[in-house]
Structures are given as C-alpha cells and as structure tokens.
Amino acid sequence: MATFLVRRSIGAILVCIAVTFVVFLIFIVVPGGDPAQRIAGKNATPQNIINIRHSWGFDQPFYTQYWVMLKKMFGGNLVSYTSQQNVLTQIVQGMPATFSLTIGASIIWLFFGILVGVLSAITAGRLSDRVITVLALIGISMPVFWLGIITRYYLAEGGLVTWFPDGEYVGITQSPVQWLSHMILPWLVLAVLFIGFYGRVLRGNILDTINEDYVRTAKSKGLTPRRILVKHVLRTSLIPIVTLFGLDFAAVLGGGAILTETVFDLHGVGQYAELSINNFDLPPIMGVTMYGAFFIVVFSMIVDLFYAYLDPRIRPT
Amino acid sequence: MAQQAGETEFTLDTAAELASDEPASTIRGRSPWYLAWHRLRRNYVAFAFLVLFVVVLAACALAPVYASQVAHSGPNANHVLETVKVNGHEVSVVSAGGYIDKKTGKPCTVSGTGCELFSAIPIGPTWFSAGGKFVLGADANGRDVAVRLLYGGRSSLVVGIGSTAICVFFAVILALLSGYFGGWIDFVITRFFDLFYAFPVVLLGIALGSALAINGFHHFGINIESGSLWIPTLVISYVLVPYVGRPLRGQVLSLREKEFVEAAISQGASPMRVMFSELLPNITSSLLVFFTLIIANNIVLEAALSFLGAGVQPPTASWGTLIADGQNLIVTRPWLALAPGIAIVLTVLSLNVFGDGLRDALDPRAKIKIEH
Amino acid sequence: MEPGGALMAERLLEVEDLSVHFATVDGTVKAVDGVSFELERGKVLGIVGESGSGKSVTAMTLMGLTRDVNAHFGGEVRYKGRNLLELSESEMQGYRGNEIGMIFQDPMTSLNPVYRIGEQIVEAIQAHDKVDKRVAKRRAVELLKQVGIPNPESRVDDFPHQFSGGMRQRAMIAMALSCNPDVLIADEPTTALDVTIQAQIIELIGRLKDDFNSAVIMITHDLGVVAEIADEIIVMYAGRVVEQAEKRDLFYDPQMPYTWGLLGSIPRLDRPKPERLHSIKGAPPSVINAPAGCKFRPRCPHAFEKCVDEPALENRVEKPGHLDRCWLDVEVKRALRDATISGDTQEAA
Numbered sequence A: 001m002a003t004f005l006v007r008r009s010i011g012a013i014l015v016c017i018a019v020t021f022v023v024f025l026i027f028i029v030v031p032g033g034d035p036a037q038r039i040a041g042k043n044a045t046p047q048n049i050i051n052i053r054h055s056w057g058f059d060q061p062f063y064t065q066y067w068v069m070l071k072k073m074f075g076g077n078l079v080s081y082t083s084q085q086n087v088l089t090q091i092v093q094g095m096p097a098t099f100s101l102t103i104g105a106s107i108i109w110l111f112f113g114i115l116v117g118v119l120s121a122i123t124a125g126r127l128s129d130r131v132i133t134v135l136a137l138i139g140i141s142m143p144v145f146w147l148g149i150i151t152r153y154y155l156a157e158g159g160l161v162t163w164f165p166d167g168e169y170v171g172i173t174q175s176p177v178q179w180l181s182h183m184i185l186p187w188l189v190l191a192v193l194f195i196g197f198y199g200r201v202l203r204g205n206i207l208d209t210i211n212e213d214y215v216r217t218a219k220s221k222g223l224t225p226r227r228i229l230v231k232h233v234l235r236t237s238l239i240p241i242v243t244l245f246g247l248d249f250a251a252v253l254g255g256g257a258i259l260t261e262t263v264f265d266l267h268g269v270g271q272y273a274e275l276s277i278n279n280f281d282l283p284p285i286m287g288v289t290m291y292g293a294f295f296i297v298v299f300s301m302i303v304d305l306f307y308a309y310l311d312p313r314i315r316p317t
Numbered sequence B: 001m002a003q004q005a006g007e008t009e010f011t012l013d014t015a016a017e018l019a020s021d022e023p024a025s026t027i028r029g030r031s032p033w034y035l036a037w038h039r040l041r042r043n044y045v046a047f048a049f050l051v052l053f054v055v056v057l058a059a060c061a062l063a064p065v066y067a068s069q070v071a072h073s074g075p076n077a078n079h080v081l082e083t084v085k086v087n088g089h090e091v092s093v094v095s096a097g098g099y100i101d102k103k104t105g106k107p108c109t110v111s112g113t114g115c116e117l118f119s120a121i122p123i124g125p126t127w128f129s130a131g132g133k134f135v136l137g138a139d140a141n142g143r144d145v146a147v148r149l150l151y152g153g154r155s156s157l158v159v160g161i162g163s164t165a166i167c168v169f170f171a172v173i174l175a176l177l178s179g180y181f182g183g184w185i186d187f188v189i190t191r192f193f194d195l196f197y198a199f200p201v202v203l204l205g206i207a208l209g210s211a212l213a214i215n216g217f218h219h220f221g222i223n224i225e226s227g228s229l230w231i232p233t234l235v236i237s238y239v240l241v242p243y244v245g246r247p248l249r250g251q252v253l254s255l256r257e258k259e260f261v262e263a264a265i266s267q268g269a270s271p272m273r274v275m276f277s278e279l280l281p282n283i284t285s286s287l288l289v290f291f292t293l294i295i296a297n298n299i300v301l302e303a304a305l306s307f308l309g310a311g312v313q314p315p316t317a318s319w320g321t322l323i324a325d326g327q328n329l330i331v332t333r334p335w336l337a338l339a340p341g342i343a344i345v346l347t348v349l350s351l352n353v354f355g356d357g358l359r360d361a362l363d364p365r366a367k368i369k370i371e372h
Numbered sequence C: 001m002e003p004g005g006a007l008m009a010e011r012l013l014e015v016e017d018l019s020v021h022f023a024t025v026d027g028t029v030k031a032v033d034g035v036s037f038e039l040e041r042g043k044v045l046g047i048v049g050e051s052g053s054g055k056s057v058t059a060m061t062l063m064g065l066t067r068d069v070n071a072h073f074g075g076e077v078r079y080k081g082r083n084l085l086e087l088s089e090s091e092m093q094g095y096r097g098n099e100i101g102m103i104f105q106d107p108m109t110s111l112n113p114v115y116r117i118g119e120q121i122v123e124a125i126q127a128h129d130k131v132d133k134r135v136a137k138r139r140a141v142e143l144l145k146q147v148g149i150p151n152p153e154s155r156v157d158d159f160p161h162q163f164s165g166g167m168r169q170r171a172m173i174a175m176a177l178s179c180n181p182d183v184l185i186a187d188e189p190t191t192a193l194d195v196t197i198q199a200q201i202i203e204l205i206g207r208l209k210d211d212f213n214s215a216v217i218m219i220t221h222d223l224g225v226v227a228e229i230a231d232e233i234i235v236m237y238a239g240r241v242v243e244q245a246e247k248r249d250l251f252y253d254p255q256m257p258y259t260w261g262l263l264g265s266i267p268r269l270d271r272p273k274p275e276r277l278h279s280i281k282g283a284p285p286s287v288i289n290a291p292a293g294c295k296f297r298p299r300c301p302h303a304f305e306k307c308v309d310e311p312a313l314e315n316r317v318e319k320p321g322h323l324d325r326c327w328l329d330v331e332v333k334r335a336l337r338d339a340t341i342s343g344d345t346q347e348a349a
C-alpha cells in the first residue's frame, strides 16, 4: 500500500512538472510573434511591453524563461497586465463560487445520472427506455452555455416567469437562502449534460454486466432480483462511473465550468479566465489552466486509490 | 472457447454442400457487416435522424444560393441604414434604441426595474413576409441572421468534421503504433495521453485558441493566419486526440494478442502490413461510431470556444459566435440566440442518435446474448 | 405411474417435449426443440453435443434462467410433479439453489470478482435458510472442506482471483450444494480446467452426489468426461435429441453417425496420437436457418434420399429405451460404423 502511494505520488508530481512545460509551450513558444506583447494583451502601452519583456526574461535563453515562468506561477507573482491584479488572489476569490457550483451540480448529476442509467437499463428495449434514451441524448446535445442563456432569460429574467433570481453569486455565509436560490438554476443547467452522459454510460455498463457469468451464478443461487441488481450488477457497473465522476468533478472544480459560470455571472475561477480572453490577457488563463490541471492530477490519484479499494483484483497487498 | 475439443474442420466440400442446402442469402448473411447493416436498416429512428443531418448539411452547403436568391444579402453585408418592406410597410432594419420592458419586449417610458436601455434594436423575424429578407430578423449590425445562420453552420460543420477527421487520423496512428510495438513507444505515447488528460478539455482548448488567436501559428514552415478556421479546427482536433486514442489503443492491444495477428507476424508480415491490413480493419467498426459521436462533440466544442472568443473569430459567422451576438439582445430579439442554438441541438442530436444506432447495430450484445 | 414398490426410485425431474425459442433481430433461434428426458434420484444423466447444440439452454431453462422478453417456451419441465415453466419468477426463486443447483463452465468468470468466496457462499445459504451470518459462515467453511479446499478456515476469506481455476470450480460446487439441492446441474464443469484437475472434479461430483443423495445432470461436449459417471446419456444436435441410451449401449452400439463422430473425438491412449483429433467435418448447423429434414444431413457422410424427411426419435434396436434419429438400416449402419470408428485409415491419409 505504501509503495503504491509513493509511486502514485511521484507520478503525480512528474505530471505536474510536465504540465508546467506544456503551459510554457502553449503560451510562450508555440504562438510565435512577440510573447511580451501577447502577455500584455490588447490595450498595452509600449512601456508595459518593455517591462514585461524584462520581467519575464524574454531577452534571456529558453530555459531561463521557463524558470522565470515557474517562479512567477508558484511564487504567486503572476500578474494580469490589463488590470494589474495578482492572478492567484483573483483565483482564490473565485473559488467559493466555483466550489459551490461544482459540489451542488455534481451531487445532482450523480444522483440523477445513476437513476436514469438504472431505469433505462432495467427497462431496456421497452418504451420507457426509448423515451429516457431520447431525453438523455437531447441533454447531451445541448450546448451548456446556450441552455444557460435560454433558461436564464425565460426563467429568471422574466421572459416567461421569474422563478429564480437573475445570475450572480451570493456567498453562503452571507445568506444561505439567497445562496441556494442563486445556485439552483446553474446547478441544474450544468448537471443536464452530465446526467445524460452518465445515464448512457451506466446503461451500457449495466447491460454488459447483466450478461456476465457471475450474475447468472447469483441468479442460480435464488437471490431476489433486487439483491442481484444492487449487489452484483450495480456494484461492478458503478466502478467505471466512479472514475468518470472523480475526473469530471476535478475538471469542473478546476475551472472546467467556465461556460456556466460565465453565462450566470457567478464570478468563479472559470469566468475569471473568460474575462481575460477578450483582452488576450494571458496570465490569468495560464494561472487557471495550471490550477485546473492541479485538481485533475490530485483527483486522478484519489480515484486510483478508490478504484483499488473497489476492485480487489488490483488491490495492492 | 478456442480450445474446445469439438473443434470443427470446414472444408470446401462441406461449404459447397451447405451452400446448396441453405438459401444463398443466409450464407452470405453471416458477414458481420451485413448483419450490422441488416439491423441498422430496421432502426427507423436512427435513419430519420441521419436524414435530418443530411438536410442540415445540404442547407448549409446551399448557403450562397439562399443568400443571393432569397435574402439578397451576404453573410457580412451590413444593412443598418436601410429599410425593408414588411407586408407593404417600410420598416427600418435597425431602429433607434430606448428603454425596453424585459417581460414584454415592448418599449416602456420609464426606466423601472423591468426596463433596460438598448442602444439599437434590430428588426425581428419577418417569417417570409418581407419577400425572404430577414426571415429570422437582423442582428445589431443589420446583418441578415438567416443568412448568417447558414454560413455559420458552414463554419461549424467544417470545423466539426475537419477536426474530427484530423483527430481520428492521428489517434489511429498513435493507437496502432502504441498497441503494435508496445515497449518504449507505447510508454511514450501513453504518457503523452496521460499528460493531456490532466487538462480540462475546454480550458486547454481556450488556452490554445486564445494564445493562437493573436498572431496565428508560424512554425515548421506552416503559416496559419489568426482569423483562419484552421486554428479552431487544429486546436479541437489536438485536445481530443488522447480521448480517442486511449480507448483505441486498448482495442489494438487486445487484438494484438489474437491468433490471426500472431499468425500474420509469424508468417513474416511487415509491421506496416499487420497494422494496416490486420489491425486497422478490426477497429473500423468502433472508428465509425467514434467518428459520428466525435463530430457531434466537436460541433459543441467549437460553439463553446467561439462563444468565448477563443474559436472562430468575427466577423466570420459560426453557431457559437451567433449565440454570443444573440445573448446581448436576448430580451428584445430572443430568436437571435434561439435559432443557432436550435440548429446546434438538431445537428448534434441527429449525430448522437445515429451514432447510438450505429453502435447498437455493430455491437448487438445487449440484444442477442450468445452463451457458450 | 407404474407399480414399483419401495425399491422404485424417486423420479425427480421429467422433461417433456421442451422447446425454447428466442426471437432476435436476425430471426428466430430454435435453441431447443422437442427435448424429453427423465431423472431419478441417485442417477447421473449426461447431455452431450457440440458447441451451440442447445445443452446450456436446456440446463438453464430447468432453472428458469433463460426467461426473457424474447424467449418462448413449449412443453413441460416437471420437478417433483410441478411444472416449473408455469411458476412465477418469485416462485422459481425458491427452487433455484434450494431444489436445483448449478455449476457453470468457466469458474474464472462465474464467481463475482469483488466479493470474498465466503461471502458468496454465505449469500447462497441465506437466500433460502434464515440463519445468521456466523452460522452460515461456519457452514461455508464446512462445505469448502468437503469439496477439498485446504485450510478452508483462512481460504474462506480469499477473493476469487486468489484461487486457482480448479479451486474456484470446487468453490462453485460448494456454493451449488450449499442448500442441499436434490438436482445438481453441471454445465461443462471441466472444460476450462486442465486435464488432471478435470478427473478430480468429475470424481468429486460423483462422490458428493452420493453424500448429498441427489441426482446430477452432467453437460459436456466430450463423451470422455461422462464415460465414468453417467448412467444415461442423451446426444443433442441443433437443439434436438438425436440419440438417447444407457451409457453402455451408447458406447458399444451407437446409432447416429453424429455420435460416432463424438466417440471418434475422444483421444485414446492405445493408439498413436493423430495429427489432430478425429473430428466431424463441417460447421455446426445454424439454429436460425436449420436445414429441413435430418439436421445432421449436410455433414453426414452416409446421408441418402430418405434423410430429406426428419426421422422421429424412436427405438430401432433390440435394446428397449435406446432411441435414435437415423434412417439407415441398423445392420448396414453397424458395418459402416465399425469401419468409421476403429479404422483410422482414412484419417491418417
């Protein structure tokens, strides 16, 4: 167990280092042209650009530039050049909104995703399965930002009704009730895609598992259908869902909900990156990308550990 | 199964005998492709949605015809100062703004809570009452939305299909190399996949898209200008390679152990031959399914990137940028955002339903259970 | 019922004209078609046939495991007088494991990889006996000991992947016997195992049948497996019974050319090993589009005009109870047979 942990942690650290290198390539090397100008964004003054060139070491050799970037990123000295604000501070400010969005939405999508998957699998081939399948596919096919815009307009802004408050994030400490009412619509909108997707994946897994020999064995022992479904079919069908969930959760936590946050004006981490895109202000995007990668790396490690717990075959002894 | 002692021997004689006994069609029908086609043909829902996709394709391909013959406009033609005859009345394409009631979309006199100030208000959908002009209305720049919708569909489909083709191509090559050679090649390729799994897809796409949007890409003798459709196409294909490559590698890996591959190798077939004439044909059915579903996925991804400004760049229309334009006018002209969204949903849904049907047809395990 | 007195064996199972058809997108699969047999307490019935001949479907139907939306059943399966095909799913549950137990072909995949061996046996016990966990576990250890697992007290907490193939099959047998069923169905219990283990497992099943005073249906595609323990054997082909006889008669006076082929497949120590096992030429028939007439006709070297009509399963030889489906004249057939089975002349060529 200990060696497994150590090995996995070393792997995670290596991936993190590789990620910084990829970020370096994406933002500084690959685009071509003057990196200083790019980092400074669209509205930069010439003086600004000269400062950046110097502080990022763009007149220095390649490895020095990389080193400078690492120092800036991990020293918390990444600075947005349009607003002159520290990137790390801004990310930390966005975290409550992003965490609220992720945790609420993920509970909804996991619950309904499993429900949808189980329902359509146990009625496979029948009408209810077809209906659920079509609904799930529609859910998967809707761009989340479009769904957000439309539901916000029709349900919150008064296009049809005003059941929900219109956008923005209210801190949970400020007013739990307001927080909840502001989050419900974003949660549902973000969850729709995942519900459809998890439902489809789980349905497939269950139908595969039902044909497994050990399920037939369970049946031949005279177990009740419910016990077979829960203890033998779901127990194994859910293992891949656990992996999927861990990684999706991490991605959304790491700024992957950029679209939902933007559409509902939640001022989360993802929206912070989005606000910088139109100014071509790269340091915030760089910061958020790194931040997102960090969560995915950490969570994929957790998922691996959990996976080993769920599947005794790969449990280290 | 393979080691069962009742293993049978199929000679030409017995084949001929069997053929004379059974109707010819059932013998030929044993080919898995035939069976798949047979099953697909009965899946009317999947077919209906395939037709829908073809209709969307055709409509977008005919965008120039619609623009010149019906709407008498172009995708970027600006009609801000013009008027148009709707049911005999002259109406300006873009009227002066004012306070608008959010609920009703009608002008209101005071700036109460339900009112918002708009600088300019474009004409709404005319639904063919203006002789084909502004069928879906105009945008804030006085451009014909119906024309832009069709042209936008072209960009979205070109980026969606193009990025899928490129992505699947590279994913297949990597999967074959990795699965066939194993060893350090496999190690390097899987590490590469792992690395890109560490980024949230949308963020990575945005990072690349926005970094390349400024000066374009100028390396290795490749020059892509910043407004080009190639940028979103390549960005999307690049970020998805690991997601297609990893499952394919798994399939190649398990095929690699199969007897027919071992046999080909022991008979001295070159690696190229084994990869392309033994392994590749056996993953084509999953490729086909992947291809359909990835196009659907990429159309949505393109829309997301363009919506955020990291994909297709203005003034070029795409469904994503149209939704972004429409978002600002949603209170007065909801169709500006509704229409491109519905176009995306229909297109993507048609691909998803068809892809689903295709997978069921090619891999019918769920329906017919074969016990041994 | 015939009069038989106290010595008359108890008839546990009577299968009459059983048919199982599945509707699939590719057509109707007639997996089992008109199968009849009987099973008495203490006896072993062997069911033999090639892959796809419908052996597993027959066996699973006895336990109601083939019930599905697309399955259609005909005939009767009477267990102690009750027609199992008419039972509801929840009534059937009371029979599964409790009255009829089953062992499957592949012990590697037949045990759930995520539960301990003991948990899986305990689950089987608790499905029918309301005993508490500790009692059930003690019984599980006892059962593992009976099937010959060394150190059952500690091995009971192992996961399936920690067991070897032979041990897993022993664990499966322990599980199938945990509720003391009267009929034990073993569906190719040894196919996935290596030869030395095969013999041990067969021997174990034979012994346990006596210990538990039950009856056994032993399914196999290899006549060699049932040569030791079967009392009666039925040979299946394309979902039908093509020959049915006491073991001695089937081995010494087989009537179907198909049976000859199966007999020829048994490797023999008294002859030099041929290049490959003597096997029946041609592919097993499709159960979707089976040929009209005798199902074996397309592959039968002795087929003639009459075979276009399907022969009934009836007694054609001196020995009563020996049934077959072959039009060939018995005397002609015996001569042909002796040339086929003993003469490996044509095979060596």
Ligand SMILES: Nc1ncnc2c1ncn2[C@@H]1O[C@H](COP(=O)(O)OP(=O)(O)OP(=O)(O)O)[C@@H](O)[C@H]1O
Pocket (backbone or CB within 6 Å): B368, B369, B370, B371, B372, C022, C024, C029, C030, C031, C049, C050, C051, C052, C053, C054, C055, C056, C057, C058, C068, C221, C287
């Ligand atoms: N649920 C089902 N739906 C459709 N066809 C089925 C189903 N179950 C079995 N079959 C078909 O019925 C036929 C008989 O299968 P069965 O499993 O009984 O063969 P078998 O004699 O046990 O062969 P093996 O030696 O390979 O185990 C096969 O062709 C199989 O494909």
Ligand SMILES: [Mg+2]
Pocket (backbone or CB within 6 Å): B371, B372, C055, C056, C057, C187, C188
């Ligand atoms: Mg079988």
